[in-house]
Amino acid sequence: MYQTTYHRASSVDEAASLFAKSSEAKFLAGGQTLLPVMKQRLASPSDVIDLAKIKDMIGVEASGDTLTIKAATPHYDVATSDAAKKAIPALAYLASLIGDPAVRYRGTIGGSIANNDPAADYPAALLALDATVKTNKRSIAASDFFKGLFTTALEDGEIVTAVSFPVPAKAGYSKMPHPASRFALTGVFVAQTKSGEVRVAATGASQNGVMRVSAIEAALKTNWSPAAIDSVSIPASGLLADIHGTAEYRANLVKVMAQRAVAAAG
Amino acid sequence: MGVEGIGARVVRKEDKRFITGKGRYVDDIKLTGMTHAYFIRSPHAHAKVKGIDSSAALKMPGVVAVLTGKQLVDDKVGNLICGWAITSKDGSPMKMGAWPAMAPETVRFVGQAVAVVIAESKNLARDAAEAVVVDYEELPAVADMQAAIKAGAPQLHPEAPGNQVYDWVIGDEGATDAAFSKAANVVKLDVTNNRLAPNAMEPRAAIADYDAAEEHFTLYTTSQNPHVARLVLSAFYNIAPEHKLRVIAPDVGGGFGSKIFIYPEEMVALWASKKVGRPVKWTGDRTEAFLTDAHGRDHVTHAEMAFDTSNKIIGLKVKTYANFGAYMSLFSSSVPTYLYATLLSGQYNIPAIHAEVIGVYTNTTPVDAYRGAGRPEASYLIERLMETAARQLNVDPAELRRTNFITQFPHQTPVIMAYDTGDFNASLDAAMKAIDYAGFAARKAQAKSQGKLRGIGVSCYIEACGIAPSKAVGSLGAGVGLWESAEVRVNPVGTIEILTGSHSHGQGHETTFCQLVADRLGVPISQVSIVHGDTDKVQFGMGTYGSRSAAVGLTAILKAMEKMESKAKKIAAHALEASEADIVIENGEFKVTGTDKAIALPMVALAAYTAHNLPDGMEPGLKESAFYDPTNFTFPAGAYICELEVDPGTGKTSFINFVAADDFGRLINPMIVEGQVHGGLAQGIGQALLEHAIYDANGQPVTASFMDYAMPRADDLPSFNLSHTTTLCPGNPLGIKGCGEAGAIGASAAVINAITDAIGKNNLEMPATPDRVWRTIHAA
Ligand SMILES: Cc1cc2nc3c(=O)[nH]c(=O)nc-3n(C[C@H](O)[C@H](O)[C@H](O)COP(=O)(O)OP(=O)(O)OC[C@H]3O[C@@H](n4cnc5c(N)ncnc54)[C@H](O)[C@@H]3O)c2cc1C
16 A cells, blocks of 8 residues: 555545545545555555544435435445335345445445446446435436446545435345355346336446346336246347356346346335 | 363364464564565566666665565576476476576566565565566467467477476376277266465465574475475575574464465575575565465366276276476476376276376466365366266266275275275265265255256265375485474473474364373373474474375374383383383373372473483483384275255355265364364365466466455355264374365365256366356256
8 A cells, every 4th residue: 555644534524625635535435445456556545535434424214205325324234224124125135245244344335336336236226226326516316327337427526425215116136246256246126116117227247337227127117027027138248248257147147137136026 | 082182072272372363473473673575576477577677666765675586596596496206108307497486587477576675664665666667578478278288389498398397197008998998888078177276364474584693594484394495495495504594384374285385485585684684574465375376276187987888997098287387386296196196096996097197387377286286186087077977877876986986905006006994885875874865856856846956966085195105205206205203392390392393274283283192191281282383493394285294293293102101101110119011101190000009290200300210221301202104195085975956047056965974084183173174175165166266368367366266255155064984094003094185175076066967967167157057057
């Protein structure tokens, strides 16, 4: 790791002003992505501004038809939150599948979506549930937030403060973990909104990061059942391929995970 | 046996320090004035080093020196050696290229060191390393073994034309051909034994400390065999004569073979310490471990097995290509030859065997012994062949094995080994009973009704351990003897120190070795301590690998104990005015049998050291040593059966049951044995399902971190169902065979046999990743 200056911010405003004052600052949340990259000397921020202790950025709350997860809430808290389990059990379940216990105790939803790893779990939930990303400057619809591999709509110095999820009628998540990293080799989140819209998002599959799967959405719109997906064919072109999964395999997984997510959603 | 004697499940003495974070590993040691080394490693798989410019780095803060491969060669530091000479079938010696500890001219694998920065801290050394400019001229590289042996392939070493190290044969080709010509059925199989990265929990580390006044070096290093390290460093690398070099291997966090070898980093640390006049520390990180710890396995094999009309094996032909990577590591040459092909008879009566092994250089990390070393490759091949044969001949796989089991001992195989004892039917019986083999068909049908593909796979392994009779390995080309030494010191107040040339790096010697003493003397193990891992304390020893510590190391302790006990009995008899023949040792006392006369061990010890009243002519003191050279290998064997389900939608494997019935001879501590089996099975299952060290076509490693290289984790593994069927080893007085490698040797075939049974297709390579299984299921 190179030399850096560590700051512990106590409020979102303080974090933003610290960022503005530094030459090449980075926000730090759970550090599960940023710190390994710094240790490998692939990132060398002049300043590291820790968001993880900002009280206003931690917690899970349900009110009316919305579940709000504040950005610095660790995955473990989401996985075990009564509010989350009651409002959107599939989301709590998704959080329980992230990495391993050490990662879940530290890693945060804000860090996860700001990083937008093409194999991260949360982006699939945000997209399928039509969530809204709240920042210190604005609100961004999930479909506008994710912009491809490791890119988001966030501007320099913009802080994600929370994510709010409309509570769906039904939702389910199914994930095939990558054997080494435990990220999603492919994960599919299916949701039926209270207004009857069907949204399906797959992570770990596309070369462009998290994606909607319109063919499966159409099939489920007519018939919300695993069998409805049987006849859908997912093309392998444009899908990721690596030593743990060919593009053809991932195309199969998009389908199979979607079927299992629907079964789980009921 | 007593509560702490042989056979007792004694809790490990060493765990208090390990689980409270008080272990003392190399990296925990800090010496006054210590500097830190950071190696500059090649990013290319094959390149010429045209120049190294360290001028900018030398001006950076805290930099003490930047040393290069050229300086190392100029200072006449020796090249790394390979300690086992193999002769090709044409009678020529194996063909080896030179391996300098840092490359002066040519790099041949990604991660090979070209220079080292010595600085006041590791971070400053790393900063400066980024300022060292190495001018490389890239050369074409070859990582794939099959590509490397083709005409026109990039050549690694001028000494080894065609990238071939040797072409070695074993067995009787004529007899084997004759058997095949009479065969009723021939079963053929091509298998790849995937390359693995050993990944001990503790990465390698070294601290070298040169004392200019004494012209003496101390090396703290992560070694499984510190005496062998000292021998090689002084005899071949010109570091220092043995009496001027002390090697200490303190607590070592796992080795699995990878810490047997003497690596460039410790050589460079020693040399650099003298050059800079200060201690030099190097601690590898995980990436360096992936790039530079010797890898394991990596074979490609074609094999054919001939059967007669009654399904008896009449012949076996094997042709194996073994990937050695870019250089010949310390014991690499012996692994695919004498540790592999000599086990090709498996548990079976095979009258004729012929095997050919071709050793190949590629632009990859060197390959050497890794848990099992050659024997997992042999066992996997034979057990895959038996399964394939059962399917082809349409007989039950367990039955085919029984038809061919060796049942008479001793048994001379056609490939050198003479099995001393065993009962292969007993272990197979135990495993089949434990898994309810008879009820499998019903369970398979039940699983099918739930959309799952269920399979069962048998693996009956045998291995040669307790390596080895020195005379035998010497005649086969080994550069060392493989005996072990021990010393028993009874202190004046009766506590006991056992000095052993074995080295514990996770095996629990501090407990098991004490159990032998407790068993013989009836003293609590708290009265006994085990001293190992320091060449200044322990007389010469050969270290720990090849499941040899109990069979060889503990037997050496027994021999020394016997000598000590004999002297102690004389002292006791003298004190008790009894005949020596009447003295028995019980509960820490020397008793006159049949009487209530006794003298406690501390009093005997005190008498030995005060020497006021010893038998006439007896030397004072109570300390004895012994060297023990085994007469044969030991042959642990067993049967593993795995039952699992495959999810046809994803190709993912889930274990239902995994049973292991092992014959390790006598068990010293069954709890520690179970731990060894668990770990071995985890590595065998890891190889079968998860692990694979992969290079791209240009020799760039694809799996150099845990984010890509899949290590087995607890939730990847089933709960193991272990049992033991015991035949005592006749070759050593304790009847011990060894248990350290069995799991890794036997498990992978059981898993692949079960998956291929589940999916109904026989051809499936390791690791059987979900993707690979899914593609195999759906392949036309
Ligand atoms: C071994 C391992 C396994 C993992 N497995 C999974 C998995 O299975 N599924 C999965 O989804 N993820 C997985 N992860 C990722 C992990 O869950 C974290 O979500 C992820 O590392 C980022 O979250 P963090 O809080 O650690 O962010 P950090 O590492 O602290 O930061 C990541 C990036 O986000 C920025 N950032 C952080 N918070 C904010 C914010 N509030 N506003 C703006 N920018 C911000 C930082 O500046 C940085 O650029 C794994 C990680 C590891 C190390």
